[in-house]
Amino acid sequence: MVFSKLKPAMPINWLIAAAGLTWSAVGIQLFRIACEWLGAIVFRRAVLSGAAGMTGAVIAYHFIFSAIAMKNIDRISLFPEKACFFAFQAWKSYFIIIIMITLGTILRHSPIPKEYLAALYLTIGGALSLSSLHYYARLWRLIFPQKP
DSSP, X not given: OHHHHHSOEEEHHXXXXXXXXXXHHHXXXXXXXXXXXXXXXXHHHHHHHHHHHHHXXXXXXXXXXXXXXHHHHHHHHTXXXXXXXXXXXXXXXXXXXXXXXXXXXXXXXXXXXXXXXXXXXXXXXXXXXXXXHHHHHHHHHHHSOOOO
């Protein structure tokens, strides 16, 4: 009984907004890091690496990240009116996030050329940013439902 008072319960609109903002923030941060790296190399190589990353972003969005975002939105939508704020991501996703942060840190400090890492960061950052649009679209429909 006491623990239920400590649980930070939020309406599902807030959970969807938190998930979308998290995906956007991480995507923008990865994109920013990649652009920094690309700005430090020869223009022609930067353009090729950037184009590869953006192409990868569209492919990763279409085949992977979009489906993950939609699955997460559907999961959140099944919650009662209010749920724990930290449920905006599935609990097993927190483990995956920790692995991805660790892997990103290892890669950033590895001898792999930054132009290759930039393509990877653009791919993941772009896919996350594009997928975050699903959260905002669902949030829009929750706030402004269509009338028949």
